[in-house]
Amino acid sequence: MIETRESELKRESGRIPLAERLAAIAHDLKARGGKDGRPVNKDEIDELWGHP
Numbered sequence: 001m002i003e004t005r006e007s008e009l010k011r012e013s014g015r016i017p018l019a020e021r022l023a024a025i026a027h028d029l030k031a032r033g034g035k036d037g038r039p040v041n042k043d044e045i046d047e048l049w050g051h052p
Contacts (some may be wrong), residue, residue: 030037046052
């Protein structure tokens, strides 16, 4: 059991932390948004989701 956990820890140490991966994804999406992006207000979001 200890060997299994040690192997798992070694594997995990080589991975990029979740927070860093999510930050990279957010940065990529923001870059794809272009210069004409704008904040979306709550009413627009509700409309997209079909909420009255």
